[in-house]
Amino acid sequence: MTSYIIRRLGQFVLVFFAATLMIYAMVFAIPGDPIRALAGDKPMPDSLRQTLTQQFHLDEPFLVQYWYYITGVIQGDLGTSFNNREVTEIISERFPRTLRLAIYAFIIEVIIGVSAGIWAGIRKDKFFDSLVKVSTVAVISVPIFVLGFMAQLIIGVRLGWLPVTAGNPPSLYGYLLPAIVLASVSLAYVARLTRSSLVENLRSDYVRTAKSKGLTQRRVIGVHTFRNSLIPVVTFLAIDLGALMGGAIVTETIFNIPGIGRAVYEAVLAQEGNVVVGIVTVLVIIYAVANLVVDVMYAVLDPRIRYD
Amino acid sequence: MKTKRGKSALAALLAFGLFVAACSSGEPTDTTEAPEDTTATTEAPTETTEAPTETTEAPAAGGGIVTSYIGEPEWLQPPNTNESEGNAVLSALFRGLIDYNPETSEPEFTGVAESITSADEGLTWDIVLKDGWTFHDGTPVTAQSFVDSWNYSAYGPNAAQVSGFFSSIAGYEDLQCGTVTEPDPDTGEDVDVADCEGQPPASETMSGLAVVDDLNFTVTLAQPETFFMTRLGYTSYYPLPEAFFADPAAYNESPIGNGPFMMDGSWEHDVEIRTVANPDFAGEDPAQIDGLTFRIYEDVNTAVNDLMAGNLDIVDFVPPERVAEVEAAVPNFGETASSSINYLAFPLYDPAYQNPDVRAALSMAIDRETLVNSPIFNGTRAPAFNLQAPVIPGYQETVCDNWTYNPEQAAALWESSGGIEGPITVWFNSGAGHDAWVEAVVNMWSENLGLDVANVTFEQLDFADYLPLIDEQGMTGPFRLGWGMDYPHPQNYWQLLLYSEFVPPVGSNSTFYINPEFDAKIDEANAQADINAAIPLYQEAAAIACADTPLIPMFFGLNQYGWNDTVDGVYVDAFGNIVYTDLVTTG
Numbered sequence: 012m013t014s015y016i017i018r019r020l021g022q023f024v025l026v027f028f029a030a031t032l033m034i035y036a037m038v039f040a041i042p043g044d045p046i047r048a049l050a051g052d053k054p055m056p057d058s059l060r061q062t063l064t065q066q067f068h069l070d071e072p073f074l075v076q077y078w079y080y081i082t083g084v085i086q087g088d089l090g091t092s093f094n095n096r097e098v099t100e101i102i103s104e105r106f107p108r109t110l111r112l113a114i115y116a117f118i119i120e121v122i123i124g125v126s127a128g129i130w131a132g133i134r135k136d137k138f139f140d141s142l143v144k145v146s147t148v149a150v151i152s153v154p155i156f157v158l159g160f161m162a163q164l165i166i167g168v169r170l171g172w173l174p175v176t177a178g179n180p181p182s183l184y185g186y187l188l189p190a191i192v193l194a195s196v197s198l199a200y201v202a203r204l205t206r207s208s209l210v211e212n213l214r215s216d217y218v219r220t221a222k223s224k225g226l227t228q229r230r231v232i233g234v235h236t237f238r239n240s241l242i243p244v245v246t247f248l249a250i251d252l253g254a255l256m257g258g259a260i261v262t263e264t265i266f267n268i269p270g271i272g273r274a275v276y277e278a279v280l281a282q283e284g285n286v287v288v289g290i291v292t293v294l295v296i297i298y299a300v301a302n303l304v305v306d307v308m309y310a311v312l313d314p315r316i317r318y319d
Numbered sequence: 320m321k322t323k324r325g326k327s328a329l330a331a332l333l334a335f336g337l338f339v340a341a342c343s344s345g346e347p348t349d350t351t352e353a354p355e356d357t358t359a360t361t362e363a364p365t366e367t368t369e370a371p372t373e374t375t376e377a378p379a380a381g382g383g384i385v386t387s388y389i390g391e392p393e394w395l396q397p398p399n400t401n402e403s404e405g406n407a408v409l410s411a412l413f414r415g416l417i418d419y420n421p422e423t424s425e426p427e428f429t430g431v432a433e434s435i436t437s438a439d440e441g442l443t444w445d446i447v448l449k450d451g452w453t454f455h456d457g458t459p460v461t462a463q464s465f466v467d468s469w470n471y472s473a474y475g476p477n478a479a480q481v482s483g484f485f486s487s488i489a490g491y492e493d494l495q496c497g498t499v500t501e502p503d504p505d506t507g508e509d510v511d512v513a514d515c516e517g518q519p520p521a522s523e524t525m526s527g528l529a530v531v532d533d534l535n536f537t538v539t540l541a542q543p544e545t546f547f548m549t550r551l552g553y554t555s556y557y558p559l560p561e562a563f564f565a566d567p568a569a570y571n572e573s574p575i576g577n578g579p580f581m582m583d584g585s586w587e588h589d590v591e592i593r594t595v596a597n598p599d600f601a602g603e604d605p606a607q608i609d610g611l612t613f614r615i616y617e618d619v620n621t622a623v624n625d626l627m628a629g630n631l632d633i634v635d636f637v638p639p640e641r642v643a644e645v646e647a648a649v650p651n652f653g654e655t656a657s658s659s660i661n662y663l664a665f666p667l668y669d670p671a672y673q674n675p676d677v678r679a680a681l682s683m684a685i686d687r688e689t690l691v692n693s694p695i696f697n698g699t700r701a702p703a704f705n706l707q708a709p710v711i712p713g714y715q716e717t718v719c720d721n722w723t724y725n726p727e728q729a730a731a732l733w734e735s736s737g738g739i740e741g742p743i744t745v746w747f748n749s750g751a752g753h754d755a756w757v758e759a760v761v762n763m764w765s766e767n768l769g770l771d772v773a774n775v776t777f778e779q780l781d782f783a784d785y786l787p788l789i790d791e792q793g794m795t796g797p798f799r800l801g802w803g804m805d806y807p808h809p810q811n812y813w814q815l816l817l818y819s820e821f822v823p824p825v826g827s828n829s830t831f832y833i834n835p836e837f838d839a840k841i842d843e844a845n846a847q848a849d850i851n852a853a854i855p856l857y858q859e860a861a862a863i864a865c866a867d868t869p870l871i872p873m874f875f876g877l878n879q880y881g882w883n884d885t886v887d888g889v890y891v892d893a894f895g896n897i898v899y900t901d902l903v904t905t906g
Contacts, residue, residue: 043783047790051782052801053401054483054815054827058495061513062478070512094393095568096588104588163621168628175628176621179590179614267621269391269589280750282783 012310015318019303023296028081030295031288035080038284039073045282049093067093067285080285090285092278098289101274106293108181109263109270113255115183115190116197121248124198128205128244133232135210143206147199159192159265176267189266193259197251204247208240238312245312249305253298382609383904385886387897388622388634389613391589395574396567397557398472398479403895407635408592408613409554411899412455412576414602416446416465416551421892421901424658424710424807426549429603431460431558431577433534435551440848441543448534452601454560455581462536464558466528470494471564472555473525476515481555484805487547489527489539494520545848550806579606579900589615604900607888611899626881633882633889635897639699642879649881651889656701658708658804658893659876660812661753663745663760664830666794667869676736678868679721681797683729684767685760691874695755699879703872706861707812710893711804713854719865722872726767733768742774746798749779753799756873790823792831797871800829807893808850809857814841817864832869 046063047055064070068079083090089098131143150158166188167175177185212218213236221231260272271290278286309316392405400409416432419425428434433447452460471477473485475496485491497518498511527539540547550556558577563570573585579602580594587593592613596606614631616622623641625631627648637645637652646652665672672678687702701709704717717723745761747753757777764770778796780788789798804811815826818841819833837860844856878891888901 041783043781043785044787045783047786048782049480050401050786052803052827053805054821054824056483056486057824058475058513059478059480059482060824062475062496062515065513065515066478094399095571101588160620163624168624171628175625175630176616179587264618265621267616267618267625269615269617273617280781 012307012318016303016307019306023299026295026299027292031081031084031292032077034288034291035077035284036073038279038282038287039076041279041282043282045069045093048281063093076284080288089289092283092286093281098285101286102271102289102293105269105271105274105290108268109256109259109272111181112186112190112193112259112263112268112270113252115186116194116255117248117252119190119194120198120201120251123194124201125205125241125244127198128202129209129232129237131202132206132209132213132240140206143202147203150195150199155192155196156261156265158195159189159262162188162192163265181268186268189262189268192265193255193262197255200247200251201244205240205244208243209236212236212240242309242312245308246305249301249308250298253294253301256297257294382607384610384612385608385902385904386612386614386632388619388626388631388636389592389615390619391615391617392592394480394571395586395592396563396571397468397554397559398477398481398567400554401480406554406894407896409557409574409576410894410896411578411580411594411611412574412582413554413557413578414576414600415553415557416448417548419552419807419892419894421890421898424893425712426552426807430552432551435548437545437547437848439543440846441545441547442540444538444540444547446536446538449601450534452577453599454558454562454577455575455597455599456560456562457599458560458562459533460558460577461533462530463533464560465556466524466530466536467564468557468559469528470524471559474523475513475520484550484553484555485525487540487542487544488525489541490522490525491527491541493522494525496520543846545845545853546806546808546810546850549808553806577601579604580611583610587615589617591615606900607903608886611902623881626883629883631883632886633880633897635878635880635891635895637879637881639696639879642697642699645879645881650884651882653878653880653882653889653891655878655891656708656710656893657876657878657891657895658710658807659801659895660703660706660708660803661700661799661801661873661876662703662706663797663871663873664794664800665797665869665871666792667830667832668792669795671739671741672796674736675867676732677739678871680729680732680736680738680768681764682721682868682871683723683725683732685763685871685873686724686726687874688724690756690759690763693759695759696874699877700874701877703875706816706864706870706872707809707857708804708875708893711807711809711812712850713809713857715858715861718858718861721865721868729767730769738768738770742776743770744776744778744796746778746780746785746794746796748782748785748799750781754779757799760873789829798829800827800870802827803876803895804893809854810841810845813857813860813864814845817869830869832864832867834863834867837863837867 046060046069049055068076080090091097092101127143131140134140163175166172173188174185177189218231218236221235257272259270260276263270263272275287275290310318389407390404392408393402394400394405395408397409397413400406414430416430416435417426418429420427431448431452433449435444435446437444448460448462454460469485472479472481473488473491474494496513496515499514499517500509501512502509528536530536560575562575573582579597579600581597583593583595592615593610594612595610596608600606619634619636619638620641622631622634623637623645626634626645665678667673687704690696691700691702692698704722705715707714720728745757747757761772761775765772788794802812802816815821817828817832817837818826819828819838821828822831823829840856840860840863844853844860847853847856878895880889880891882889885904886902887905888903890898890901892898
């Protein structure tokens with residue numbers, strides 16, 4: 012197992028270079044002159060435009076630009092944004108906020124999603140099962156920005172039950188509503204996935220055998236069905252942790268949590284290659300780590316899976 | 320992400336999201352009691368959370384901390400601030416040589432300058448400062464503070480965003496980097512590029528700036544400019560303390576100004592900027608509140624929600640689609656004129672748009688009044704029949720018939736001139752909400768000129784794509800542009816936008832309009848020392864431009880803002896900034 016993990020970690024280096032190169036190339040491929048855009052409707056003197064263009068190496072061919080970037084990265088310098096802020100500083104300020112939001116959302120998703128799924132699975136075709144099925148479809152089909160704005164306006168502004176924005180300094184309470192909104196869609200998927208996986212396993216031969224041996228319902232489900240029903244759910248959850256962070260743009264914007272989602276969005280619009288590559292690379296690494304955790308978890312959940 | 324289309328789609332998706340959400344939020348908020356209720360139950364009022372620092376004096380009546388909406392500024396230092404968010408903060412932290420009357424926008428000597436005079440019709444200016452002004456760090460504001468600031472901004476290798484503002488001062492050219500001729504990597508053509516390493520500027524100081532003594536300096540311009548004094552209240556011309564030059568990057572995090580408010584701690588990026596009243600402010604209009612906190616929001620819609628819930632005192636920019644909602648749900652709502660205008664420019668270099676009758680027909684076929692009152696704007700814009708904003712001296716409601724609505728004459732001109740054969744492309748920058756009104760304009764053309772809508776294509780690009788293309792004469796049909804004043808003077812509109820020498824990149828004459836008669840009139844107007852003598856001449860120049868119709872004025876911006884009962888004295892000036900020194904808290 013240890014050697015497997017070390018081997019996988021070694022692959023991360025490759026993933027890192029491939030990811031930075033690809034993202035850099037994508038930003039490079041966006042047409043237009045981001046420096047000229049800094050002045051907007053106003054005129055920009057030629058000398059200023061050229062000085063800034065050279066400062067950010069935007070007049071160089073792609074590979075030269077990438078070389079400047081990657082040599083900087085190796086020395087721990089992720090470059091600066093157009094307004095002279097260190098990318099490392101932007102990431103270290105914004106990333107913890109996104110991580111915090113994602114973790115809260117993740118906890119909500121796991122607790123509510125898995126328990127709702129199990130309950131619905133056990134009580135298949137009963138009222139609670141139908142309720143879960145209908146409500147999850149409803150949540151999945153409503154776009155998150157609608158969900159977010161409605162939740163903010165109704166629960167935050169009109170009813171005043173929860174804060175409208177996360178606040179400063181942000182409190183656990185302030186993060187609650189955005190975390191629920193962010194978790195909602197994934198939560199619905201988790202519930203449905205858990206339910207169907209459990210229902211399927213409950214029909215399998217070994218469950219029938221266990222039941223006919225006279226084991227209690229609690230033991231049949233808790234020991235024999237629950238763990239292996241979780242395999243598809245864990246796969247989804249691990250990938251979803253990355254997706255929660257990358258996909259938090261809308262939630263972060265609505266609830267004014269200055270995380271990395273919005274930073275990437277604005278950096279793409281402004282064609283700030285350094286910022287985009289820096290943040291997206293961090294996300295790529297998180298995905299890679301999450302994937303590794305999933306693979307290790309498989310072995311824990313299902314003894315038949317071995318990595319040797 | 321790869322193509323411009325992709326990016327636009329991303330922006331459109333988000334914009335759509337906001338739109339849908341804004342629509343859906345329309346009706347539930349007609350209960351005005353809601354905000355008061357929520358104040359009590361949600362967050363504690365800001366006064367208690369933001370304890371004023373020990374350095375401030377005992378709170379005066381009407382004191383307390385006021386919170387105001389802002390977007391994340393790009394920079395917080397005069398040499399690089401060229402956008403509204405940074406401007407707003409700096410206007411609280413600084414006071415320039417002059418200031419502008421909030422209502423009339425006229426220059427007033429409520430700033431550092433005792434007098435600004437020119438004995439030779441605007442070529443050299445003698446600036447005398449008032450004694451006793453200090454920066455927030457206690458150092459005195461001297462003539463040198465201004466001269467050093469301006470030289471820093473003008474110096475090429477510093478790559479200051481506002482560098483261009485100093486180009487009219489004698490010796491500006493000596494501070495720019497030399498150029499080398501290199502083949503362009505895309506086209507292979509030889510182009511001149513700045514070469515700051517190989518050919519650094521000849522000088523670090525402009526020859527036109529001379530310090531006489533601590534409280535007196537002179538400015539020599541390259542050409543006479545009678546309105547030079549009017550410029551001097553703008554952000555770019557603020558003085559800088561010595562601390563700036565020691566470490567501009569550190570300064571940016573905690574800027575030291577000379578204004579009514581001073582920083583309380585550092586700029587907390589993307590979260591908030593806290594300021595407190597400056598107890599040593601030397602101006603006549605000190606802050607009346609203990610402090611002002613700029614709350615940074617990524618989306619103004621969130622700020623509007625916080626305003627409605629009573630968590631925020633002021634939102635100085637309410638998006639048009641939420642004005643009705645804010646008027647209903649927030650105790651106070653204000654509307655003032657702004658200096659901004661949106662216009663459709665013609666590519667005068669394109670053969671299809673060289674007939675002035677064609678341009679006049681397109682202009683006269685647009686019913687601006689109906690447009691601004693349509694559901695697109697709901698009256699949140701003012702129709703423009705003039706290029707210069709109403710807040711600028713010498714404004715006339717109409718300039719000439721070509722910039723008014725006259726469907727019969729438009730149709731007749733379109734007919735007699737032969738109109739435009741073949742497809743028409745209309746250009747605008749994407750992601751800024753211009754789609755709807757540009758489409759409405761095309762529908763009006765179709766209705767009044769019989770133009771076939773199927774023949775019209777829309778080309779929307781990001782600014783990064785759009786602006787360079789405009790500068791390179793790449794437009795093939797009417798294109799949308801906007802303008803807001805740098806200083807309240809007609810010259811800032813007419814000359815910058817239409818003078819022949821001010822084609823990009825020197826100025827913003829993006830239509831490449833060239834009319835020697837117009838230029839001569841502008842020159843004559845610029846030479847008048849008395850603004851009252853100059854105004855009729857600018858109006859004559861305006862009439863010349865209107866007759867040629869190089870562009871179509873569409874609508875003027877309005878400042879729409881809302882505030883809660885916790886604060887009073889809220890007024891947004893023509894620059895779009897709150898008059899921070901007028902703010903008082905209530906109760």
